[in-house]
Amino acid sequence: MAASGEFKNKSELRVFESTDELATDLAEYISQLSENSVKESGCFTIALSGGSLISFMGKLCEAPYSKTVDWTKWYVFWADERAVAKNHVDSNYKLTKDAFLSKVSILSSHVFSINDHVTVEDAAGEYEFAIRQLVKIRTVGVSERNDCPRFDLILLGIGPDGHVASLFPHHPALELKEEWVTYITDSPKPPPERITFTLPVINSASNIAIVATGEEKAMAANLAIAGTNENSDSSSLPARMVQPTDGKLVWFLDSAAASALEVSNGGSKDAM
Numbered sequence: 001m002a003a004s005g006e007f008k009n010k011s012e013l014r015v016f017e018s019t020d021e022l023a024t025d026l027a028e029y030i031s032q033l034s035e036n037s038v039k040e041s042g043c044f045t046i047a048l049s050g051g052s053l054i055s056f057m058g059k060l061c062e063a064p065y066s067k068t069v070d071w072t073k074w075y076v077f078w079a080d081e082r083a084v085a086k087n088h089v090d091s092n093y094k095l096t097k098d099a100f101l102s103k104v105s106i107l108s109s110h111v112f113s114i115n116d117h118v119t120v121e122d123a124a125g126e127y128e129f130a131i132r133q134l135v136k137i138r139t140v141g142v143s144e145r146n147d148c149p150r151f152d153l154i155l156l157g158i159g160p161d162g163h164v165a166s167l168f169p170h171h172p173a174l175e176l177k178e179e180w181v182t183y184i185t186d187s188p189k190p191p192p193e194r195i196t197f198t199l200p201v202i203n204s205a206s207n208i209a210i211v212a213t214g215e216e217k218a219m220a221a222n223l224a225i226a227g228t229n230e231n232s233d234s235s236s237l238p239a240r241m242v243q244p245t246d247g248k249l250v251w252f253l254d255s256a257a258a259s260a261l262e263v264s265n266g267g268s269k270d271a272m
C-alpha cells in the first residue's frame with residue numbers, strides 16, 4: 001500500500017500504487033469482514049454496485065479465498081441495478097455473474113437480483129419488499145438508530161461526477177428518507193432507468209467501501225474525502241453524502257484517483 005490513514009468520522013483512506021495491489025487488499029478486506037460477520041451472526045450480507053468494482057473483486061475467486069471464504073453464508077444484493085434484461089451487457093447482475101458469482105459457490109437462493117420482467121417501479125417495490133422480509137427474520141440486520149437494514153458491507157464505485165450507486169448529483173432521490181429502495185428514469189449515465197438503494201440504507205451499513213481508480217475520478221474523490229467546504233450544496237456530490245451513521249467507511253484509491261487529494265502528511269495522507 002502506498003499510503004493509508006484515518007480521517008474524519010473514523011473513515012479510512014487506503015491508497016495503492018497499482019490496481020493490482022488495490023484488488024489484493026480489497027479481497028483481504030472483504031474476506032475478513034465475511035469471516036467476522038459469519039462468526040457474529042452466521043451470515044454475511046453484501047451489496048454490490050456495477051462498473052469496474054466487480055473486476056477488482058476477482059482475487060476472491062482465487063486461492064486462498066476460493067477455499068477459505070464460507071461462501072454458503074453469503075447473501076448477495078445490489079446497491080444499484082440498471083433496468084435491463086439480466087442477460088443484457090449493461091446488467092449489473094450479468095457483470096457480477098460472469099466475473100464473480102459463476103466462479104464461487106454462493107447459493108442461488110442467497111442471490112437477490114432485481115426482477116427484469118416488470119416495470120422499474122414495480123421492480124424497486126419488489127426488491128424493497130424482499131429486503132424487508134429478510135430484515136424481519138434478521139438474515140439482514142437492522143440499524144438501532146432507524147429501522148433501516150444494516151448490511152454487513154456495501155461496496156460502491158464512484159463516477160467522475162461524484163455519483164454513487166445510482167444516486168446522481170442534485171437528483172431528488174438523494175432526499176428520500178423513508179424509502180429503502182427507489183427507481184429513477186433519468187440517469188445521466190446510460191441506461192436511464194435504474195434501481196438504487198437510498199442514502200439512509202447506504203449510511204446504515206456496518207461497512208461501506210468506495211473504490212475509485214483512474215485519473216478521471218481524482219477530482220470527485222478529493223472533494224468527497226477532503227470535503228472542506230461544509231456550506232456547499234452536498235447534493236452536488238453524492239459521494240460526500242456517504243457518511244455511515246454507526247459504521248465504518250473505507251476508501252480504496254489507486255494513485256491516479258488519489259492524485260488530486262489536497263491532504264497529505266509525509267506521504268501518509270492522514271491529516272484529514
Ligand SMILES: O=C(O)[C@H](O)[C@@H](O)[C@H](O)[C@H](O)COP(=O)(O)O
Binds near residue numbers: 050053082
Ligand atoms: O451501475 C452503475 O453504473 C454503478 O453502480 C455506478 O455507481 C458505478 O459504480 C460508478 O459509475 C463507477 O463505475 P466505474 O468504476 O466503472 O467508473
